[in-house]
Amino acid sequence: MSRFTTTNIHQQPPQCPASRRNVLIVGGGPAGLATALMLAKRGWTEITVLERRRAANDYEPDKSFNYLIDARGQQLTDLLGLTDLLSKIGVPASEFQITRIQPNGDRKTIKQSFNDPKPAYWLFRSAFLQLLYQEIEHHWAHQITVLFNRRCVAINKTIEDTVETLEVVVESENSSVPERFQPTLLIGCDGIQSIVRSTLNTWDHSGKFEVEQLPSPSSGLRYKALRLPPNFPLDAEAKNHAVSTQSYGIRGKFRERRRALSLGLLPIKDQDVPRPAMLINWADHQLWQLKTGEEVLNFLESAFPQLPLRQFIAPQEADRFAESEGGTFPIPQFCSGLHYLLPCPSKRHDQSMSGVLLLGDAAHCFPPDIGQGVNSALEDVYVLHQVLSEHEDDLARSLPVYEAERSPDVEGLVRLVQIAAPWQYNQAPLRTKLWFMGSVIRLGLSKLLPFISPPIAFSVRDPQYSYRDLWLGEQRTSRILSGMSWMGFIGLLGIVVLLLQH
Template sequence: MLAKRGWINITVLEQRATADYYEPDKSFNYQIDGRGQKFTDFLGLTDKLSEISVPSTEFLLTQIKPDGSSKTSKLPTVNPNRKTAYWLPRRAFVLLLYQEIEQNWQDRITVLFNAKCVQINKKVINNSKQENLEVFVHTENGSVVTFKPYLLVGCDGLHSIVRNTLKEWDKPTSDKFEMKLFPSHSSCLRYKVLTLPPNFPLVSSGNEHAVSTVAYAIRGALRGRKRSVSLGILPLKNPDEPRSANIIKYPDHQIWELKNSEELYNFLENAFPQLPIRQIVSPEEAERFAKSEGGYFPIPQYCSGLHFLLIPEQACLEIPQSSSAGIVLLGDAIHCFPPDIGQGVNSALEDVYILNEALSQSNDELSRSLPLYESLRLPDTKALVYLAQTAYPWQYNQNSLGRLVWYVNFFLRLLLSRLLPFIFNPPAFFLIQNHQLSYQQIWVMVQRTTKTLYILGTILLFGLLALVLKASQNYVLFM
């Protein structure tokens, strides 16, 4: 985005070894929806994205039961009228972006792999009040390189060293760079990813094999909160690429206690009698999975500080404010949550799109564009985290009662929105799929419907009580 705006001398610090570096426990599938496509449209990448992805308007899921039978159904939570979204592996999307740099922006963008930012300083220049940035980076050959950037972009995740540095700098005056946490019914879940071969057999007989473009939910035979398990497998375009099976359960589940490949094989064979487990899970993968720590879904959280401006050269000399160096935060560094609503990557791409709008409206002057970016994006950042709390936290089968209550609420709102659209809005998960609505607009609509339901519920409750009292009075008079 910056290069397309005419910026030069852009350096990207990437901790991984390559753009398509494969990390088994981070081999997520992305669904780039209309919101994320604002960014790919801006760069002219949407056509290339569609070529390496599985397009989806509706979402069809094939369930494989323990007896080997299968059933394909359409998930009712997906809005069939949304803009076409695209499924692809995380590393395929990152590689697409890197190839764009290699083909079109090498003269403006340098990517340093195996590079890690270790320290950020603001340095006073020549005993004046002017401050400049210094960024210290460990590089691939073990040396430390110093950068003095005009703009530092912190999109380095939940544990962002950029945001943590700003938190220390700003600590005496505010807590705006401190993450604010909000509870969620999915934030305590633990996950691991099991890598399966392409076109693996879906049943022990070997008569039916997985199709790369199909999503699967392979149901287990074990019962009980600490033993039941399913394999969730999302679609991908390349039929020769390994499949990633997500296992998501509470931290006290039995599967996390397995210590080696043989223990894992025994558990999986009991859990999935329909699958030829030892045929589709290699000994190396079984051992890696057993030894892996996996990960935990984060608590929904955001920070209210999205930028920081350094003191420019002597203000009394009337130096233009555009000489200010600045820092801006994007993505998980400012909003992080479980993957319930599919907005992690899409909200991050939209952050970039909004930053581009702020730069356009302020002629690229950081002293104007970064505060504008924060004012434009912060309301959506807050609303996004509120939505992540409530929109779809029970989809992992972690609690049958919670899932049932959520579905009743979902279908009640969906039905009322179709019967009385001028009073009720669709449920949040439906609204999120409309990329033309901002997160803030969606949250306002959801809250309005919630208040209406509370008012109607209260009226119905008092009406019911009145009928009960009247009936009891008639009964007494009759007696």
């Protein structure tokens, strides 16, 4: 069960001693900006965030996907006082509703309610980043500095008066002279290729910063985003249009492995911006071999005869899509080590201890199968806030406790992602149908038999259940279902034997 409690967001932060100053956060994505805001609310000062993007509103086409911020992630937005703003720019997801459109034009809408503890919200990744950045600009600019167009290139340990300190070397395209920082607290929010984590792995020889990878059927899938109008026509006569606040799964007509394709669209609130349609499939799919926009349009026209694609996909967008590198779903992975403390002589009471911490994708990364990428990162930050509160922001006590409490959840989360819903992308239609049927059967059994847990999608959004508890429940249910299957098989075999005897 969760250890979390509600915190008064209007409470004044304590006065900042020397130990609560000089923080460097590598990575200005959701985890990095959220961490900066949390520390600022706690009274920390001199917080610097390094971000590779050129500006806060720098558009990244290959990252124009949606987030679903659920109750787990909203623990932190509640703390920061941002959930009301989140509800204004997001589409509530009190129930899952998707319209499937077949190649012949037939449509079917499926609805599934979730017993979420509070509404979750769909919104663009860019919109969420802007929400966090504007909160910094409007209320915390005196404590937080975000430096764009910066790249961390080295992290060193230096000696000052017999005491080890951190030195971080940073480069910028605008200057040939590297910047150097000496933070008290260095936080790695720099993603799957984290230089912070790789540096810790060279410093610490215990192996806890080695990444453990777990195979998954969805890892290695490639994706690209095709930008469509928010309310594009669903037929040649334009009698029906897509609704921007609804989800769509548009099936292609091809069945061959290297040609089969689906278009997936998630809800958006802003009807004045392009709507990304995600195309996800195997790395050797024919779509990824197309070099020009005209080739892309010809292929998509053949794959999706139910849509008048040339009516709403501009040649410039097709060209951009063809030139885009897209992205690849990572292998589910994590490291058990989340913190590192530099030794501090016990006699030096005037010297603050320096520490390093890993959050978000730098510590755990996986495909978006159960929608917990951003939510787990926000929960990382919330757990850190709770631990800092319990130990009066003392890094020497807080960071080891954070690792001890969070590391089991990190492993449980990644193991859940490995098996929960890897076939949902229709990359193998038969496996997708079997996975869907299995989920429906298990959901029905969970309603009849209380000792069987429902599919992970129905419980993972509730923060009262830790990821580790959910993983243990998943293992228990798998053993029960396996035993029931064997009992059923043996019983059926016995019936066959009796019939043969008679």
